[in-house]
Amino acid sequence: MDSGKQISGLNGVNRRVVIGAAALGAGALAGTDRARAAPAAAHGSFWPNGARLAIALSLVVETGADPAPNTKAPDGKTYPDLYAASAALYASNEGIPRILDMFDRRHMKATAMICGVSCEKYPALVKDIAQRGHECGAHGHQHDVQYNMERDAERAFMQKARDTIEKTTGQKPLGYNCRGQLRSVNTLSLAQELGFTYHIDDISRDEPFVIPVNDKPFAVVPYTTHLNDIGYFNRGGFAAPFVEELKFEFDALYAEAETRRRMMVVTIHDAISRASRIKAFEEFINYAQRHKGVWFARSGDLAQWALESKESIRQPSAI
Numbered sequence: 159m160d161s162g163k164q165i166s167g168l169n170g171v172n173r174r175v176v177i178g179a180a181a182l183g184a185g186a187l188a189g190t191d192r193a194r195a196a197p198a199a200a201h202g203s204f205w206p207n208g209a210r211l212a213i214a215l216s217l218v219v220e221t222g223a224d225p226a227p228n229t230k231a232p233d234g235k236t237y238p239d240l241y242a243a244s245a246a247l248y249a250s251n252e253g254i255p256r257i258l259d260m261f262d263r264r265h266m267k268a269t270a271m272i273c274g275v276s277c278e279k280y281p282a283l284v285k286d287i288a289q290r291g292h293e294c295g296a297h298g299h300q301h302d303v304q305y306n307m308e309r310d311a312e313r314a315f316m317q318k319a320r321d322t323i324e325k326t327t328g329q330k331p332l333g334y335n336c337r338g339q340l341r342s343v344n345t346l347s348l349a350q351e352l353g354f355t356y357h358i359d360d361i362s363r364d365e366p367f368v369i370p371v372n373d374k375p376f377a378v379v380p381y382t383t384h385l386n387d388i389g390y391f392n393r394g395g396f397a398a399p400f401v402e403e404l405k406f407e408f409d410a411l412y413a414e415a416e417t418r419r420r421m422m423v424v425t426i427h428d429a430i431s432r433a434s435r436i437k438a439f440e441e442f443i444n445y446a447q448r449h450k451g452v453w454f455a456r457s458g459d460l461a462q463w464a465l466e467s468k469e470s471i472r473q474p475s476a477i
């Protein structure tokens with residue numbers, strides 16, 4: 159068993175499985191730590207270590223990586239939108255520290271998908287994410303779409319994100335997430351060339367799987383749009399129904415997990431992490447932790463499992 163894996167235990171009592179505290183630091187998924195994180199063989203279950211349901215929690219860190227917001231006035235001219243700019247600052251001032259403290263309270267590790275520019279602007283904050291044992295993946299350099307970039311420009315954009323994240327956190331990012339999940343026809347090929355081992359811009363399954371990219375295995379750890387906090391709260395959702403929705407999803411997947419491999423994915427964004435929403439999120443995590451056999455896995459752990467296991471789905475091609 160490895161660091162960062164947390165499996166709720168028998169008789170409804172939480173039993174954390176945390177071994178190898180040293181592996182919780184920066185680089186937990188790189189080099190020898192990566193080997194240490196290799197899950198044990200499954201024993202009559204669909205996941206390592208007897209886990210029944212895997213839950214991957216993803217934190218998107220994009221603070222400071224957008225262009226300065228503007229607003230168009232009745233005079234037809236464009237002016238700086240300073241109120242919107244203050245909303246972006248909420249992520250670094252309040253949202254990210256709040257989320258990290260909550261993860262610590264729940265003794266769990268997650269995956270942060272981070273913009274390179276956020277690393278440049280808030281290096282101490284991003285370093286703290288890695289030092290608390292979370293995986294650091296890449297979310298582009300600027301917070302910009304890349305589906306329409308020429309191949310060379312897209313390569314430079316992804317490479318800059320990768321290098322900046324590694325320099326800031328000490329972790330070589332293995333996971334890639336495009337802005338808006340909108341990838342180009344070249345993104346996966348470039349990701350594989352740049353040393354990424356998986357991406358999350360796919361909503362085709364409730365479990366990780368493997369596709370060939372550049373004739374080599376590449377993992378997909380699918381996303382969920384309907385549980386994404388942006389989609390939920392930007393449509394006027396309140397915190398209490400958000401918990402309800404998460405519990406519904408959990409209950410359904412937990413039931414299905416009796417007969418097949420199941421994974422639940424929830425994504426939260428740094429600027430959206432208002433107190434009531436993180437309280438709701440924590441209530442859901444607490445609920446899940448009261449169930450037997452729930453594995454809170456970093457996305458990189460799931461990708462690694464998919465790539466190494468003979469039981470993972472091997473899809474003949476990517477879309």
Ligand SMILES: [Zn+2]
Nearest residue numbers: 218220337338
């Ligand atoms: Zn984004």
